Amino acid sequence: xxxxxxxxxxxxxLSKGIFNSKLLDSRVKTRAVTRKEKIFGHLIxxxxxxFIVNTIAGLVEKFFMQMVxxxxxxxxxxxxxxxxxxxxxxxxxxxxxARILMVGVGILNGWLLSHTKCKQGRxxxxxxxxxxxxIIIGVLIFLFSxxxxxxxxxxxxxxxxxxxxxxxxxxxxxxRDSIVSLITHDPKEKMELSxxxxxxxxxxxxxxxxxxxxxxxxxxxxQNDIKGYAILxxxxxxxxxxxxxxEYYYTKERVIEDADAESEGGNSNRVPLKExxxxxxxxxxxxxxxxxxxMQGLIDNFKGGNVQYYYVQYLLGICHGNGQFRKPCGxxxxxxxxxxxxxxxxxxxxxxxxxxxxxxxxRALYLPExxxxxxxxxxxxxxxxxxHLRA
Numbered sequence: 001x002x003x004x005x006x007x008x009x010x011x012x013x014l015s016k017g018i019f020n021s022k023l024l025d026s027r028v029k030t031r032a033v034t035r036k037e038k039i040f041g042h043l044i045x046x047x048x049x050x051f052i053v054n055t056i057a058g059l060v061e062k063f064f065m066q067m068v069x070x071x072x073x074x075x076x077x078x079x080x081x082x083x084x085x086x087x088x089x090x091x092x093x094x095x096x097x098a099r100i101l102m103v104g105v106g107i108l109n110g111w112l113l114s115h116t117k118c119k120q121g122r123x124x125x126x127x128x129x130x131x132x133x134x135i136i137i138g139v140l141i142f143l144f145s146x147x148x149x150x151x152x153x154x155x156x157x158x159x160x161x162x163x164x165x166x167x168x169x170x171x172x173x174x175x176r177d178s179i180v181s182l183i184t185h186d187p188k189e190k191m192e193l194s195x196x197x198x199x200x201x202x203x204x205x206x207x208x209x210x211x212x213x214x215x216x217x218x219x220x221x222x223q224n225d226i227k228g229y230a231i232l233x234x235x236x237x238x239x240x241x242x243x244x245x246x247e248y249y250y251t252k253e254r255v256i257e258d259a260d261a262e263s264e265g266g267n268s269n270r271v272p273l274k275e276x277x278x279x280x281x282x283x284x285x286x287x288x289x290x291x292x293x294x295m296q297g298l299i300d301n302f303k304g305g306n307v308q309y310y311y312v313q314y315l316l317g318i319c320h321g322n323g324q325f326r327k328p329c330g331x332x333x334x335x336x337x338x339x340x341x342x343x344x345x346x347x348x349x350x351x352x353x354x355x356x357x358x359x360x361x362x363r364a365l366y367l368p369e370x371x372x373x374x375x376x377x378x379x380x381x382x383x384x385x386x387x388h389l390r391a
Contacts, residue, residue: 012117019118019125026120028252033189041250042196046176048243049131050205051236053172055213056138056164062218063142063229064091064157070226071146087154094158098165105170117260121253123182127175128248134168135237142229176201182253 018024028037064087072084109126116122141160146153180193213232222228280286 011115013112013115014118014120014125019120024120024125024128024248026124026252027249031254033184033186033193037250037252038193038196040246042180042193042247043200045243045247045250046197046200047204048240048247049134049172050201051209052135052138052233052240053169054205054209055233055236056141058209058213059218059222059229059232060141060161060164062222063226066223066226067145067157090154090158094162095165098162101162101166102170105166106174109171109174121182121256123175123179123256124248124251124253126171127179128244130167130171131244134164134172135240137164137168139230139233139237142233145226179251182255183251184254185258 014020028034028041068084068087072081072087074081112126113122116126118125137160141157141164144153144156149156176197180190180197183193184190217228217232222232
């Protein structure tokens, strides 16, 4: 135990080691934000990690669906495998646990930043560390298959998925939302940098990832080759590393440097933390803002979790060998198309449900046909699906 006059030892993370060497010094030396810094550090450089994060977000569920379809194929009669349907529940459970852990990881990130004492700044060193961890985790998610690990593969997959959602992406979004405020004091420069980063995140990334990956690579390559996911992520990682280093070297935390200089000169803020918190939470506008931001975060997180749950559960429980859409539980048909009507062959369709060939459904959703069975091929060949559509 500490004596009465003793104080707690100050924790200074990254105060020694490679981050204090000249090798990792920023290439930006000016007080004002230069054009080179804007282009390399805030427009082109961020594309590396943006491509990695957005690509994994867009592919991980489709990869999971294909892997489940290959591991637990449909039965001889075309009925869905119960093990495949159970995977939807496990996926949702892992995602929910990961979202809960994200809260703790966010608090840990705040602790790391507040106890970092490094001449490279507080955010940039950790961004470099966590970005490499994100790339490694992302590649490992797609690298192996159940053929190597057997049933233990799913433990491996879900652990990496949870690590990606917590360790991988949490700090990335913290850095993305906060780095501009540490670059400069000038409001005009902050506005320009924010615009460039939003342009990089939305327009450039959306066009490349949404168009090339979503409309070209998935239907023409990945849905037919499960190994293509790992190849794509490895190739993107090779391209992302130079861009990540470019972003790191062409950014500079001027605000943190000024704060450290004031602290060393004895001009730092001496107001106790208790009084600072009291001042914030007695301001009603600050409290309203915090409540609104908290509600927005909760809604966004749970909304995303529900979308993932119903997406995975619906697709894993959709195929029952009769060419009809069904609910995940395998109960009544999901789509009812009005009152009974006489079909073109003279038979009365008492429960006029919308039919559709499973093959076309699988291709539309990039779903492996092995998860739906083979009966749809016979139905599609004799035009049964088209007859029901016309009815």
